[in-house]
Amino acid sequence: xxxxxxxxxxxxxxxxxxxxxxxxxxxxxxxxxxxxxxxxxxxxxxxxxxxxxxxxxxxxxxxxxxxxxxxxxxxxxxxxxxxxxxxxxxxxxxxxxxxxxxxxxxxxxxxxxxxxxxxxxxxxxxxxxxxxxxxxxxxxxxxxxxxxxxxxxxxxxxxxxxxxxxxxxxxxxxxxxxxxxxxxxxxxxxxxxxxxxxxxxxxxxxxxxxxxxxxxxxxxxxxxxxxxxxxxxxxxxxx
Numbered sequence: 001x002x003x004x005x006x007x008x009x010x011x012x013x014x015x016x017x018x019x020x021x022x023x024x025x026x027x028x029x030x031x032x033x034x035x036x037x038x039x040x041x042x043x044x045x046x047x048x049x050x051x052x053x054x055x056x057x058x059x060x061x062x063x064x065x066x067x068x069x070x071x072x073x074x075x076x077x078x079x080x081x082x083x084x085x086x087x088x089x090x091x092x093x094x095x096x097x098x099x100x101x102x103x104x105x106x107x108x109x110x111x112x113x114x115x116x117x118x119x120x121x122x123x124x125x126x127x128x129x130x131x132x133x134x135x136x137x138x139x140x141x142x143x144x145x146x147x148x149x150x151x152x153x154x155x156x157x158x159x160x161x162x163x164x165x166x167x168x169x170x171x172x173x174x175x176x177x178x179x180x181x182x183x184x185x186x187x188x189x190x191x192x193x194x195x196x197x198x199x200x201x202x203x204x205x206x207x208x209x210x211x212x213x214x215x216x217x218x219x220x221x222x223x224x225x226x227x228x229x230x231x232x233x234x235x236x237x238x239x
Contacts, residue, residue, distance in 0.1 A: 006078045009063040010034075010071045011094070012056055013078035016086065021185050023192030026086045026112075028079060029053070030094025031060040034071045034101065039125035040145060040227045048093030057093045072101035076108035084115025087194060090122035097126040099134040106136040119200040123161055132157035139202040141212065145228045147176040150211050159205035161212040165225055172210070180213040 004015025010031040017027040035042050043049070048057045065071055071094070079088065090109060096102035102124075109120040120138060124130065127142035142153035142160040153160045162180070167173075170187040173180055184191045184198065193199065199212055216224045 006081050008074040008078060010060055010065045011075035011078055012060065013082055015082055021193060022089055023194030024086060025089050025194050026082050027089045027092050028075055029056050029060060029092050030071055030075050031063050032057065032093060033066050034068050034097065035095040036097040036126040038128060040231060041224065044223055044227060053092055068096065068098050068101040072096060072104040076104050079108040079112055082112060084112050084118060087118045087200065088112050088120040090120060095124050095126055096130060099130055102130050102134040103136060106138045109138045110136060121200040127153050127156060127158050139200050141199060141202055145231050147178045150178050159202040161214060163216050163224060163228060164213050165216060167213065167215055179210045181210050183212060183214050186215050
């Protein structure tokens with residue numbers, strides 16, 4: 001369910017997204033041409049390639065733009081068109097794979113927050129090559145698949161999120177020396193992002209050394225887990 005959809009060729013912004021997980025927030029979507037090829041889920045289990053989001057993903061991917069800067073400029077213009085009355089989930093699909101595009105989106109996130117004091121947050125697979133400074137202090141979490149990647153992201157100044165096969169427990173726990181906090185939406189079904197706000201405060205996560213964990217789920221679960229296991233095997237082979 002959405003209300004107030006704003007569209008450009010390579011990006012979409014929704015004033016009111018009533019997603020079961022996020023709750024009532026604003027949201028943006030961008031062509032996957034904005035995503036870094038290092039993302040293991042691109043074309044291989046990405047959540048936005050299934051379910052209701054897939055229609056939007058496919059439509060945006062048809063746009064011929066390949067320049068991440070142009071895509072970011074369109075998305076930023078759409079963010080500026082939102083009222084700012086709700087928290088903003090940036091990149092239900094899409095990413096910023098260059099420092100320049102990250103700064104464009106971060107600036108738009110900042111402007112959105114300043115309208116009515118709401119929050120904005122996103123995740124990125126491009127943390128290896130895009131500096132944390134390019135995000136201008138906005139709440140962005142490095143998307144990781146292994147605990148080694150969490151440590152690598154931390155060295156680059158990022159708080160992080162990780163996909164796991166199964167939570168060891170529903171409260172904060174430690175795995176391979178990493179403090180993992182299971183996503184409260186997955187452990188307390190009635191708690192939505194709009195009410196939780198943990199991912200909207202990357203600075204606090206970075207300060208406390210906590211990584212938000214998401215249990216793999218949905219139609220793409222098998223693909224996601226196979227991709228993660230393959231990555232772990234590659235890491236072990238390199239030790």
